[in-house]
Amino acid sequence: MSMTSADPIANLAMLIRCPSVTPAEGGALTALAAMLAPLGFTVERMTAREPGMPDIENLYARIGTGGPHLMFAGHTDVVPVGNEAAWTHAPFGAEVAGGEMFGRGAVDMKGGIACFVAAVARQIAKNGPPKGSLSFLITGDEEGPAVNGTIKLLQWAAERGERWDACLVGEPTNPDQLGDMIKIGRRGSVSGTITVHGVQGHAAYPHLADNAVRGVIALTDALMHPPFDAGTENFQPSNLEVTTIDVGNPATNVVPAQAIARFNIRFNDSWTAETVMAEIVRRLDAAARDERLRPGRPPLRYDIAWAERPSHVFLTRNDRLIASLSGAVEAVTGRAPKLSTTGGTSDARFIKDYCPVVEFGLVGQTMHMVDERVAIADLETLTVIYETFLQRWFGDARA
Numbered sequence: 025m026s027m028t029s030a031d032p033i034a035n036l037a038m039l040i041r042c043p044s045v046t047p048a049e050g051g052a053l054t055a056l057a058a059m060l061a062p063l064g065f066t067v068e069r070m071t072a073r074e075p076g077m078p079d080i081e082n083l084y085a086r087i088g089t090g091g092p093h094l095m096f097a098g099h100t101d102v103v104p105v106g107n108e109a110a111w112t113h114a115p116f117g118a119e120v121a122g123g124e125m126f127g128r129g130a131v132d133m134k135g136g137i138a139c140f141v142a143a144v145a146r147q148i149a150k151n152g153p154p155k156g157s158l159s160f161l162i163t164g165d166e167e168g169p170a171v172n173g174t175i176k177l178l179q180w181a182a183e184r185g186e187r188w189d190a191c192l193v194g195e196p197t198n199p200d201q202l203g204d205m206i207k208i209g210r211r212g213s214v215s216g217t218i219t220v221h222g223v224q225g226h227a228a229y230p231h232l233a234d235n236a237v238r239g240v241i242a243l244t245d246a247l248m249h250p251p252f253d254a255g256t257e258n259f260q261p262s263n264l265e266v267t268t269i270d271v272g273n274p275a276t277n278v279v280p281a282q283a284i285a286r287f288n289i290r291f292n293d294s295w296t297a298e299t300v301m302a303e304i305v306r307r308l309d310a311a312a313r314d315e316r317l318r319p320g321r322p323p324l325r326y327d328i329a330w331a332e333r334p335s336h337v338f339l340t341r342n343d344r345l346i347a348s349l350s351g352a353v354e355a356v357t358g359r360a361p362k363l364s365t366t367g368g369t370s371d372a373r374f375i376k377d378y379c380p381v382v383e384f385g386l387v388g389q390t391m392h393m394v395d396e397r398v399a400i401a402d403l404e405t406l407t408v409i410y411e412t413f414l415q416r417w418f419g420d421a422r423a
């Protein structure tokens with residue numbers, strides 16, 4: 025077997041040196057394939073295409089033919105470096121200084137991939153191939169539009185008969201220290217744009233006009249209050265933010281005819297995307313009839329346009345998966361990880377339609393920042409956690 029792939033630090037250095045800013049493959053999937061093939065994986069590359077969008081390269085690799093089947097999912101694409109001059113060390117250099125490795129993707133999430141590869145290599149060296157099957161499902165389109173990535177790779181694999189019993193996503197889930205947090209679900213997310221139609225006129229003759237600003241204030245107020253819920257056992261309260269209100273009126277003596285507001289709601293498991301959208305429309309319709317800001321007026325006219333593809337809320341309830349992972353984290357770090365559903369969306373929202381999915385990776389503090397970096401010690405610790413998880417999951421799965 026390749027000695028290199030058992031070393032997460034060497035693996036990560038190889039991956040960081042591939043400038044794989046979305047949508048560029050940058051050599052990262054080729055480097056990963058070169059780590060996995062010598063371990064016995066069958067590695068396939070799948071290019072996803074969509075009109076008007078750049079082609080995206082993805083990778084699927086599997087070892088074993090029988091069950092149970094565990095998937096490791098992640099992405100090799102990274103966000104842009106930002107102000108390159110502000111970096112202490114070159115963003116694609118993988119330089120080590122002060123016990124840390126610097127580079128774009130160090131924690132989000134080439135580091136997670138590097139550690140999982142190392143864990144698998146060590147397990148195969150010690151115990152032979154897994155008693156079942158193990159797959160890597162790695163996309164190059166997580167940080168971008170996420171259209172030609174995990175969603176299509178899952179479809180492609182499922183059409184070829186691939187079935188999975190569980191999935192671990194290696195995103196950086198720990199806020200401060202390795203062992204803080206496992207993600208066992210995610211809130212849903214829906215965005216929309218409201219356009220309020222009024223009547224333009226003279227500011228001194230408002231009775232002849234219908235000010236769209238009054239309308240948009242009434243509608244956005246109704247979205248922000250009262251709270252949608254108080255939270256649930258596993259989730260924070262749902263929260264809606266109005267992200268912009270645009271009128272674009274340059275005159276002080278003109279009543280504007282149109283106002284546009286955008287919003288985003290992160291919702292918990294007391295809602296579905298459909299019910300939360302219905303609640304938003306109910307609130308808007310009630311506010312449109314409210315005469316408080318528009319006394320004596322007929323109901324205001326507005327349109328709502330929903331952003332494409334809402335993210336659905338999910339909560340993973342799979343004892344074997346959660347217990348083997350959280351047990352592994354505790355055995356290695358001595359700390360019981362919090363089982364959390366906080367934070368933004370991830371590709372787990374697509375995977376949950378195929379199998380139970382949890383997320384655990386590095387400490388996320390520097391993700392997407394200038395000087396993204398990872399503690400060398402964390403790479404070794406995460407590798408041991410992943411190795412322990414593999415032993416426990418396949419062990420328990422056999423029992």
Ligand SMILES: [Zn+2]
Binds near residue numbers: 132133195
């Ligand atoms: Zn990521």
